[in-house]
Amino acid sequence: MARITLTVDGAQVSDDVEPRMLLVQYLREKLGKTGTVVGCDTSNCGACTVHLDGRSVKSCNVLAVQADGHEVTTIEGLADGDRLHPVQEAFRECHGLQCGFCTPGMIMQAVDLLNDNPSPTEEEVRLGLEGNLCRCTGYHNIVESVLHAAKGGVTA
Amino acid sequence: MTATQERPSAEIGRDRRRKEDQRLITGRTRWTDNITLPGMLHLAMVRSPFAHATITSIDTSAARQAPNVIAVFTGRDVADEQGSIPTAWNITTEQKSPPHPPIAVDRVAFAGEIVAVVVARTAAEARDAAELVDVDYAELPAALDLKEAAEDAVLAHPDLGTNKSAFWQFDSADAGTGGRVDEAIAAARQDGIVIEREYRQQRLIPSFMEPRSFVCDPTGEQTVLWSATQIPHITRFFLAAVLGIPESKIRVIAPDVGGGFGGKLQTVPEEMIAVLLARRLGKPCKYTETRSESLLAAHHGRDQWQRLTLAANKDGTVTGLKVDLLADLGAYAGTVGGGVPILGAFMFNAIYKFPAYQFNCTNVYTNKTLTDAYRGAGRPEATYAIERLMDELAVELGVDPLEIRERNWIKHEEFPFTTVAGMEYDSGNYEAATARAKEMFGYDELRAEQQRRRDAGDRVQLGIGVSTFTEMCGLAPSRVLGALNYAAGGWEHASIRFGGTGKVEVVTGASAHGQGHETAYSQIVADRLGVAFEDIEVLHGDTQISTKGYDTYGSRSLVVGGEALVLAADKVIEKAKPIAAHLLEASADDIEFSGGRFSVKGTDQGMAIGEVATAVFAAHNLPDGVEATIDADATFDPVNFSFPHGTHLCAMEVDTETGEVKMRKYVACDDIGNIINPLIVAGQVHGGLVQGIAQALWEEAVYDDAGTLVSGSFVDYLLPTAADTISFDIDHTTSPSTTNSLGTKGVGEAGTIASTPAVVNAVVDAIRHFGVSDIQMPCTPERVWKAISSAGGGGDDPTEGAAMPHFDRSEPGQDSTEGAGA
Numbered sequence: 022m023a024r025i026t027l028t029v030d031g032a033q034v035s036d037d038v039e040p041r042m043l044l045v046q047y048l049r050e051k052l053g054k055t056g057t058v059v060g061c062d063t064s065n066c067g068a069c070t071v072h073l074d075g076r077s078v079k080s081c082n083v084l085a086v087q088a089d090g091h092e093v094t095t096i097e098g099l100a101d102g103d104r105l106h107p108v109q110e111a112f113r114e115c116h117g118l119q120c121g122f123c124t125p126g127m128i129m130q131a132v133d134l135l136n137d138n139p140s141p142t143e144e145e146v147r148l149g150l151e152g153n154l155c156r157c158t159g160y161h162n163i164v165e166s167v168l169h170a171a172k173g174g175v176t177a
Numbered sequence: 178m179t180a181t182q183e184r185p186s187a188e189i190g191r192d193r194r195r196k197e198d199q200r201l202i203t204g205r206t207r208w209t210d211n212i213t214l215p216g217m218l219h220l221a222m223v224r225s226p227f228a229h230a231t232i233t234s235i236d237t238s239a240a241r242q243a244p245n246v247i248a249v250f251t252g253r254d255v256a257d258e259q260g261s262i263p264t265a266w267n268i269t270t271e272q273k274s275p276p277h278p279p280i281a282v283d284r285v286a287f288a289g290e291i292v293a294v295v296v297a298r299t300a301a302e303a304r305d306a307a308e309l310v311d312v313d314y315a316e317l318p319a320a321l322d323l324k325e326a327a328e329d330a331v332l333a334h335p336d337l338g339t340n341k342s343a344f345w346q347f348d349s350a351d352a353g354t355g356g357r358v359d360e361a362i363a364a365a366r367q368d369g370i371v372i373e374r375e376y377r378q379q380r381l382i383p384s385f386m387e388p389r390s391f392v393c394d395p396t397g398e399q400t401v402l403w404s405a406t407q408i409p410h411i412t413r414f415f416l417a418a419v420l421g422i423p424e425s426k427i428r429v430i431a432p433d434v435g436g437g438f439g440g441k442l443q444t445v446p447e448e449m450i451a452v453l454l455a456r457r458l459g460k461p462c463k464y465t466e467t468r469s470e471s472l473l474a475a476h477h478g479r480d481q482w483q484r485l486t487l488a489a490n491k492d493g494t495v496t497g498l499k500v501d502l503l504a505d506l507g508a509y510a511g512t513v514g515g516g517v518p519i520l521g522a523f524m525f526n527a528i529y530k531f532p533a534y535q536f537n538c539t540n541v542y543t544n545k546t547l548t549d550a551y552r553g554a555g556r557p558e559a560t561y562a563i564e565r566l567m568d569e570l571a572v573e574l575g576v577d578p579l580e581i582r583e584r585n586w587i588k589h590e591e592f593p594f595t596t597v598a599g600m601e602y603d604s605g606n607y608e609a610a611t612a613r614a615k616e617m618f619g620y621d622e623l624r625a626e627q628q629r630r631r632d633a634g635d636r637v638q639l640g641i642g643v644s645t646f647t648e649m650c651g652l653a654p655s656r657v658l659g660a661l662n663y664a665a666g667g668w669e670h671a672s673i674r675f676g677g678t679g680k681v682e683v684v685t686g687a688s689a690h691g692q693g694h695e696t697a698y699s700q701i702v703a704d705r706l707g708v709a710f711e712d713i714e715v716l717h718g719d720t721q722i723s724t725k726g727y728d729t730y731g732s733r734s735l736v737v738g739g740e741a742l743v744l745a746a747d748k749v750i751e752k753a754k755p756i757a758a759h760l761l762e763a764s765a766d767d768i769e770f771s772g773g774r775f776s777v778k779g780t781d782q783g784m785a786i787g788e789v790a791t792a793v794f795a796a797h798n799l800p801d802g803v804e805a806t807i808d809a810d811a812t813f814d815p816v817n818f819s820f821p822h823g824t825h826l827c828a829m830e831v832d833t834e835t836g837e838v839k840m841r842k843y844v845a846c847d848d849i850g851n852i853i854n855p856l857i858v859a860g861q862v863h864g865g866l867v868q869g870i871a872q873a874l875w876e877e878a879v880y881d882d883a884g885t886l887v888s889g890s891f892v893d894y895l896l897p898t899a900a901d902t903i904s905f906d907i908d909h910t911t912s913p914s915t916t917n918s919l920g921t922k923g924v925g926e927a928g929t930i931a932s933t934p935a936v937v938n939a940v941v942d943a944i945r946h947f948g949v950s951d952i953q954m955p956c957t958p959e960r961v962w963k964a965i966s967s968a969g970g971g972g973d974d975p976t977e978g979a980a981m982p983h984f985d986r987s988e989p990g991q992d993s994t995e996g997a998g999a
Contacts, residue, residue, distance in 0.1 A: 039301075046301075049211075054204075055204070055206065055208070055210075055211035056203070056204015056205065056206060057204065058206075058208060058210075058387070058435075059210075059388070060386050060387070060388065060468065061468035061890070061891045062467045062468045062469055062890070063468065063469075063890045063891050063892050065890070065891035065892060065896075066386065066468070066891055068386060095204065096202075096203065096204035097204040097205075099203075100203055105202070105203070109202040109203065112198070112202050113194055113195070113198040113199070113202055114194065116194070116195065116856045116857070116859070116860050118198060118201055118202065119436070119691040119692070119693070119860055119864065120385075120386065120387065120433075120434065120435045120690055120691025121197070121198075121200075121201030121202075121206065121433065121435065121691065122208070122386040122387040122435030122436060123386050124201050124202060125204050128202065143904065146899070147899040147900045147902075148899075148900050150898070150899040150900070151898045151899060151900040152898075153898075153899070154386065154896050154898060155386065155899075156384055156385060156386050156436050156438070156864070156868075156896065157386070157436055157691050157860070157864045158863060158864050159863035159864040159865070159866055159867030159868075159902060159905070159928075160863075160867065160897075160898075160899040160902050161859075161863040161902075161904050161905055162859070162860055162863060163899065164899060164904065165904075
């Protein structure tokens with residue numbers, strides 16, 4: 022067991038974890054942050070995407086011990102109280118989700134993308150979301166959502 | 178009460194943002210895998226690595242000794258209790274269906290079949306211990322290739338004596354719906370055109386994003402199962418039937434469910450095992466599959482060979498169509514199973530006026546993962562075949578593919594039209610949808626550009642693909658299902674109930690998993706009852722709340738489930754009317770209901786339906802003999818299917834030197850009848866399109882010669898990404914359906930059904946001048962390049978080779994599917 026201390030969605034947490042425990046397992050099983058989900062076992066789908074010190078990572082591809090001393094933001098920590106993050110708002114406005122399973126990862130990746138490039142072209146959005154799979158939307162409205170958020174001037 | 182009195186304009190037709198989204202975009206979700214219960218145990222499955230083998234011994238001792246392992250079960254441990262998972266659809270009374278125990282007892286019939294289950298205190302410990310279960314197998318020859326399996330060369334289930342599950346035929350002469358197809362073909366051979374083709378429907382994997390998960394709590398009076406399923410009601414029925422538990426002692430809950438596409442339309446071994454072992458151990462048990470397990474052992478879709486003969490007169494008027502299908506069921510008959518190809522039987526004739534038609538289907542068992550419904554289920558296969566054939570007929574005649582279609586399709590003034598397959602198409606306007614699609618596409622300009630590039634010998638050639646599809650939606654009239662030997666019905670149920678404050682609860686038997694029922698149903702009820710959209714709560718997916726229903730699949734939720742809502746709402750109004758009359762001190766005959774208000778004719782007196790509900794709640798002043806409720810239930814059983822249609826046009830660019838294909842433009846003009854929520858409809862179309870396009874270009878479940886699924890992860894099974902796809906141009910024409918009062922037709926499967934042939938037609942069209950007339954799906958660069966390169970041979974030979982790998986094969990460490998059987 023290894024002792025880790027980190028900040029998750031603004032709260033400091035500290036736990037003993039198995040060294041092999043993945044960050045996504047830690048979030049879901051130890052912290053009950055079930056908004057972040059597991060969609061595959063090969064780091065292809067991106068459903069588990071969170072921010073580690075402000076940059077998107079696939080939390081199935083990070084060990085919990087690697088997050089020791091760092092700051093993690095999940096989909097549950099993105100809104101400011103009742104005020105949704107503009108990317109969350111854009112996904113609702115543009116019908117950028119159907120079943121919603123890929124949505125937390127997709128939104129976290131989109132936020133990171135817009136932090137890097139606040140005014141992306143459609144092509145840049147499509148390439149920026151390449152690591153996140155969705156089976157419902159055909160991506161059309163996800164891309165719309167990100168472009169819509171960009172137009173509204175999204176900043177983290 | 179003011180909220181119910183000040184209503185905005187009609188809800189139906191508005192692009193309402195979805196009620197579902199708030200929780201989904203904030204991570205406030207209830208996926209089955211999120212559920213934890215006190216003392217909950219975790220299951221891990223031990224699965225066969227062999228496609229066909231007898232189990233000679235299983236040593237579980239090491240696994241039992243592993244930390245925090247509670248128990249290990251083999252098939253033999255539960256053989257007396259576990260029963261056999263039935264199929265709901267024996268397509269003939271003589272169908273052969275091998276027994277399908279949830280845990281294999283002495284023989285496995287596909288790689289991935291469960292042979293033992295480890296129960297431990299954590300999921301990680303269960304999985305660790307599963308590695309310690311030592312199973313000895315004696316490998317048996319496996320039936321893998323579909324055509325060889327149909328010859329019974331190797332038997333998938335030796336005890337059955339054959340691999341053939343059943344043969345099913347529809348013949349228009351026998352049915353009295355048309356002539357003899359063999360006569361039409363013979364006549365065309367003499368003095369007409371005969372197009373003969375064989376097409377492959379490759380095996381696909383539904384690939385819903387949420388892996389399947391099951392949590393069973395046996396500790397209460399009722400056994401509760403949370404299941405990532407499309408079908409909580411059917412699952413309750415199956416659990417009762419297979420495990421012998423009284424139906425009233427089972428509660429099935431489908432909480433938030435992350436997609437299905439038919440892939441969660443089954444009652445599956447893992448689900449049965451979770452219930453069986455939780456009850457055996459007296460503790461809550463959870464099983465959540467890994468993605469690899471999901472791709473390996475959750476069911477697959479399609480997998481057919483289609484032999485097709487189309488007969489036509491010299492002028493291109495079609496005279497007959499004969500279809501011979503070979504369908505791979507995999508190792509067992511699934512819930513819908515053998516019925517999937519039969520759902521296509523009525524659709525091969527599509528929108529065309531064939532005077533003679535024959536459909537033959539042989540279902541075959543192999544030692545592969547079982548196949549079952551996948552988005553469209555039977556209808557994409559049919560649409561692909563006929564829309565490819567119509568293009569071939571156009572080439573034969575040297576006319577535009579739209580022209581040959583128009584020459585043969587049902588004209589708008591001919592509806593309702595009874596087809597050669599015996600279906601009555603209620604409404605449609607193929608001319609209007611096609612005209613609109615051509616306009617959006619810039620059809621003539623693109624044809625001109627295609628000609629220019631062909632004339633110039635450009636390296637990158639342009640192809641234009643057409644698909645003028647139709648489908649049958651709204652599964653299904655129960656009598657039709659009965660006639661097809663399906664074991665259940667096709668009605669849907671709804672309840673509407675009012676709280677004392679005048680708010681409305683709508684309960685539906687259609688169990689949503691991403692479609693937006695909560696929003697669309699609220700819109701329907703808001704209009705019908707004149708209550709505010711926000712005052713309506715839609716409840717579903719829990720058999721204790723929604724006690725009756727047939728769940729969600731087959732584009733049925735709106736055309737069947739929506740109509741049940743309408744009937745229930747009308748009953749509510751009828752029940753409320755005498756109460757309103759009494760409270761308004763008027764005769765019931767003088768009461769009218771409009772915009773949510775009961776009013777006395779010719780006066781300004783009236784009250785909102787919510788106020789009636791409040792009065793009923795108190796029940797202080799009701800008319801004598803009137804029950805103190807305005808709640809109502811209704812069940813709707815459709816008398817016919819609905820028949821959405823549309824014209825899809827696709828432009829593909831093909832690099833003739835590398836075989837790379839690139840989508841340039843895609844236009845869809847669908848006629849899905851009246852639209853409740855255009856935003857939700859657009860989402861269904863977009864998502865459907867990409868699934869159909871993915872069949873054409875990317876996806877294939879590939880097995881090696883030993884029967885191992887080599888595309889068993891998202892590394893190798895090529896789900897498209899945002900970077901692979903484009904934005905679409907969609908629009909609608911509207912011919913309201915006459916089979917339901919809302920005039921809706923269903924849209925969930927349309928995009929998937931329509932798009933596959935549009936894409937392949939476009940790819941073939943781009944390189945037709947090289948002598949290419951077919952490319953086997955998925956049209957990978959390798960296959961396209963080979964088709965061009967072997968064009969000297971005519972290009973008629975089906976292309977062979979692997980599905981496209983996810984990564985560049987030249988990079989180290991990447992598994993390749995090269996050389997695997999197509």
